Structures are given as structure tokens and as C-alpha cells.
Amino acid sequence: MTPRVLHVITGLGHGGAERQLLALLRRLPVPCEVAVLTGPYTLADPIESLGIPVHRLAMRGNRDLTALPALVRLIRQGRFDIVHTHLYRAGVFGRLAARLAGVRGVVATEHSLGEGHLEGRATGPAVRLLYRAGERLGQVTVAVSPTVAERLDDWGVPPARVVTIPNGIDADAFRFDPLLRARTRRRWGLDEHDFVVGTVGRLVPTKRTEVLIAALEHTAAARLVVVGDGPRRRELERLAARSPAASRVLFAGGTDDVPGALAALDVFAAPSVQETFGLSVLEALASGLPVLYTACPALQDLPADHAAGAHRVPSGPDAYGEAIGRLARRPPGRLAPPAAVDRYSIDAVADRMTRLYRAIAAPSTAAAPRASSPRPTR
Incomplete structure (x- = not known):
């Protein structure tokens, strides 16, 4: 039937x-x-x-x-x-x-x-x-x-x-495209050499986006792009405007081109302390990005060797700032998507x-x- x-x-x-x-x-x-x-x-x-x-x-x-x-x-x-x-x-x-x-x-x-x-x-x-x-x-x-x-x-x-x-996840849809990266960066007003950390998701309290804004104060190596919209957007924009790193924070708004947004990043960050799955983390891994995350059941329910490129970090500005700075010193380039991407x-x-x-x-x-x-x- x-x-x-x-x-x-x-x-x-x-x-x-x-x-x-x-x-x-x-x-x-x-x-x-x-x-x-x-x-x-x-x-x-x-x-x-x-x-x-x-x-x-x-x-x-x-x-x-x-x-x-x-x-x-x-x-x-x-x-x-x-x-x-x-x-x-x-x-x-x-x-x-x-x-x-x-x-x-x-x-x-x-x-x-x-x-x-x-x-x-x-x-x-x-x-x-x-x-x-x-x-x-x-x-x-x-x-x-x-x-x-x-x-x-x-x-x-x-x-x-x-x-x-x-x-x-449709891994093919998130495969890294350098032309898409260049086009998205031009739209965002970013230079091709900028080191960019970003996050994608609804701007609600549980996502803890404020951790990433504060993390920029602990590293001068990166710019932050927040992709998404939601009830906390204005509050987060005011918080970013008061930050010493205000000039390095960009709110890009919601998008139906998540592959393009991910292509434009150098690191994906997800400081939420609890998630139901963690789809955005998987999408970032499919795009070849190193990922900093605090909670992701999709990865935590798998053997550790399935998630090469994903780094679990305590959800605090110090920890995220240090991790971002460390990744900024690595050689540039994309990673091969790990086994977790095929698993889902x-x-x-x-x-x-x-x-x-x-x-x-x-x-x-x-x-x-x-x-x-x-x-x-x-």
C-alpha cells in the first residue's frame, strides 16, 4: 500500500x-x-x-x-x-x-x-x-x-x-564550493583573507550565541558571522554593539542558502549546552569545516572516530576564544567530511x-x- x-x-x-x-x-x-x-x-x-x-x-x-x-x-x-x-x-x-x-x-x-x-x-x-x-x-x-x-x-x-x-543530511548539497564561498563573502563585505567563525540557527536563548560574541574578546584572530533570526536578535545586536570586538561581529540574518553560508566560514561554532540532534553541526562537517561544539547528540551517540574535525568545548567565552585562536593558526583548507556525515x-x-x-x-x-x-x- x-x-x-x-x-x-x-x-x-x-x-x-x-x-x-x-x-x-x-x-x-x-x-x-x-x-x-x-x-x-x-x-x-x-x-x-x-x-x-x-x-x-x-x-x-x-x-x-x-x-x-x-x-x-x-x-x-x-x-x-x-x-x-x-x-x-x-x-x-x-x-x-x-x-x-x-x-x-x-x-x-x-x-x-x-x-x-x-x-x-x-x-x-x-x-x-x-x-x-x-x-x-x-x-x-x-x-x-x-x-x-x-x-x-x-x-x-x-x-x-x-x-x-x-x-x-544531503551531503552533496553541502559539499564545499569555492565560488560559492567567494560570492557569499562579497555579499557579506568580507575579505577573502579574513578568518571567519560562524554559527547558523534560530536566535533563541538556548543557542547561547552571546558566548561567541564574548569569545571574540579573547582572540583578535577572527571575525564572527551570526546567520539566523529569532526573538533574541535585537538583544544580541545590542550586546555585540557594546563589545570591544563590535567591529568584528556581523549579523547576516536568516537565509535559505545554508550551503553558501557554511562555504564562507573557516570554523563553525555551536555553544548550546543542550541539543536534540545537532543538524547544523553535521552540515558544517559536510562542508569540510572544523567544528567547535558543546552538545551534539548526533555525534555523542556515535564512536569518537566518526567525527574527525569536531572538537567538544565547554560553553564559555574563554574556552571558545582559546579554541578559535588555536584553529586560526592551522594551515588553511577544507577537511574531508567524516564518517558521521554518511551515517546520517x-x-x-x-x-x-x-x-x-x-x-x-x-x-x-x-x-x-x-x-x-x-x-x-x-
């Missing part, structure tokens, strides 16, 4: 979950459509260019219940066999709408569950209660790493309802997700299949 799948996602901005959905849609061999609850709709055009319809529900806020009947109608009219939700708000509305529309095949990918926060925001008892209530309306929750599976267990989600399928091939991830869809949609399926892999030994 080839199931029809409706992906329901909160928004389609430049976030990791949104970009992961786009990458997955490029590979899934089953008919898909996308329902997006609210803006931004940045990635809607790339999705529609694949021939995949995107339904914009224009939800005005968390309490705008008009989106629910619209989503129920969409599910019924589309005769979808599977509803696959992404991110918290979409998980709540999408699971409920699927149940009201009579669809029992409901999958939810948990992209952003951290310790004490969800999607960069602090969580409380009410959020946990609503999360567990919504989870019971679904059939399977996909954890993007064993770390997330453990957190779901802590939140009271039964392990038998959790499947671990990691995020995937988007093709393999799409294959596993397709098998999960077909197992759930099969008439004889009595329970959610167990597709988890054991935690790799270190």
Missing part, C-alpha cells in the same frame, strides 16, 4: 525542523501535501516547486481555533492515510484534527524537546500536560535521537510508542520513514511498529 501523507507543521521559516521537512519531502516516494498553521512561509515556495501542495491555514495565534475545522476538512477531503506533525503547536492541532477526521495513522516527529525547554522556550506543568494529552491522540512519536527518546520517557510518553529515526544520509532516513508509514497504514497493523535502533556504543 502506498499511503497518502499530510505533513502538518507550525510554520515554514528557516528553522532546523522546517529545513529537515524540506529535505525529507525531496526524498519520500509517497504522495505528500503540507499544511502550515502560521507564517513565516519562507520554505513554502521550495516545497511547492517540488510539485507538493502547501495549504496555508493563516492561524492567528495559539488560541485561534478556526484552524482546527479547516484542518479537519483538509484531511477528510484529501483522503490522507497518515497525518505527520512537526513542532509543538502542529502536534496539538494536527493530532486532534486527524482524530476528528477519522485518521488513526498519526505520526509526530519530536524535533526540539530539551531539558526544561521546548523549541527554545521554557516549559511548565501546563505545557507538559497538553503535550501528553495530544500524544495520546497519535500512534507513534518519532524521536530524532536517543537523547530525545530519553526525554520523552521522562515526560511520561510510553517507550513502546516512541520510534527513533534521526534527522538526515537523508536517503536512509527517508527509507526508514517510508517503511514506518507503510507499516502504520497497513490494514493488519495492530500496534505501532518498533523501528528504534539501540544506542550505539562509544
Whole structure:
């Protein structure tokens, strides 16, 4: 059976979950459509260019219940066999709408569950209660790493309802291109000889971007480029403006050209103390960059020899400043992508997700299949 799948996602901005959905849609061999609850709709055009319809529900806020009947109608009219939700708000509305529309095949990918926060925001008892209530309306929750599976267990989600399928990466899309490097640097106003450290991601408190701004005070060897947008951008810009290294900090904003941004860098830095997967770290490794990181389950769940070029650093300005200075003294040039990049091939991830869809949609399926892999030994 080839199931029809409706992906329901909160928004389609430049976030990791949104970009992961786009990458997955490029590979899934089953008919898909996308329902997006609210803006931004940045990635809607790339999705529609694949021939995949995107339904914009224009939800005005968390309490705008008009989106629910619209989503129920969409599910019924589309005769979808599977509803696959992404991110918290979409998980709540999408699971409920699927149940009201009579669809029992409901999958939810948990992209952003951290310790004490969800999607960069602090969580409380009410959020946990609503999360567990919504989870019971679904059939399977996909954890993007064993770390997330453990957190779901802590939140009271039964392990038998959790499947671990990691995020995937299209390594070819991030292969280093010197022409792309030169073009991006010109756009950013950087000289070809500048030594540039950068980070890519949503500007939320958990990313700890302020560590990198402060780290520049401990090394005169580098410039910093912050690629991304989010609720902390203005605060971080004010912080950078007060820094002695203010002239060496550039906020490049959000981009749909992450390969170009990475090509322009000499070092990638990720000082977050907790992550659900660490997709941006893998993308940087695929681009041949040395990487400084503090937390990355995608690497921590693998043997150490799979991540040559990645250096784990305590999340403090001194440690990052010292590590940046050390890398600035190495010979220039790109690194060969390590084994970890191949380990998380988007093709393999799409294959596993397709098998999960077909197992759930099969008439004889009595329970959610167990597709988890054991935690790799270190």
C-alpha cells in the first residue's frame, strides 16, 4: 500500500525542523501535501516547486481555533492515510484534527524537546500536560535521537510508542564550493583573507550565541558571522554593539542558502549546552569545516572516530576564544567530511520513514511498529 501523507507543521521559516521537512519531502516516494498553521512561509515556495501542495491555514495565534475545522476538512477531503506533525503547536492541532477526521495513522516527529525547554522556550506543568494529552491522540512519536527518546520517557510518553529515526543530511548539497564561498563573502563585505567563525540557527536563548560574541574578546584572530533570526536578535545586536570586538561581529540574518553560508566560514561554532540532534553541526562537517561544539547528540551517540574535525568545548567565552585562536593558526583548507556525515544520509532516513508509514497504514497493523535502533556504543 502506498499511503497518502499530510505533513502538518507550525510554520515554514528557516528553522532546523522546517529545513529537515524540506529535505525529507525531496526524498519520500509517497504522495505528500503540507499544511502550515502560521507564517513565516519562507520554505513554502521550495516545497511547492517540488510539485507538493502547501495549504496555508493563516492561524492567528495559539488560541485561534478556526484552524482546527479547516484542518479537519483538509484531511477528510484529501483522503490522507497518515497525518505527520512537526513542532509543538502542529502536534496539538494536527493530532486532534486527524482524530476528528477519522485518521488513526498519526505520526509526530519530536524535533526540539530539551531539558526544561521546548523549541527554545521554557516549559511548565501546563505545557507538559497538553503535550501528553495530544500524544495520546497519535500512534507513534518519532524521536530524532536517543537523547530525545530519553526525554520523552521522562515526560511520561510510553517507550513502546516512541520510534527513533534521526534527522538526515544531503551531503552533496553541502559539499564545499569555492565560488560559492567567494560570492557569499562579497555579499557579506568580507575579505577573502579574513578568518571567519560562524554559527547558523534560530536566535533563541538556548543557542547561547552571546558566548561567541564574548569569545571574540579573547582572540583578535577572527571575525564572527551570526546567520539566523529569532526573538533574541535585537538583544544580541545590542550586546555585540557594546563589545570591544563590535567591529568584528556581523549579523547576516536568516537565509535559505545554508550551503553558501557554511562555504564562507573557516570554523563553525555551536555553544548550546543542550541539543536534540545537532543538524547544523553535521552540515558544517559536510562542508569540510572544523567544528567547535558543546552538545551534539548526533555525534555523542556515535564512536569518537566518526567525527574527525569536531572538537567538544565547554560553553564559555574563554574556552571558545582559546579554541578559535588555536584553529586560526592551522594551515588553511577544507577537511574531508567524516564518517558521521554518511551515517546520517537523508536517503536512509527517508527509507526508514517510508517503511514506518507503510507499516502504520497497513490494514493488519495492530500496534505501532518498533523501528528504534539501540544506542550505539562509544
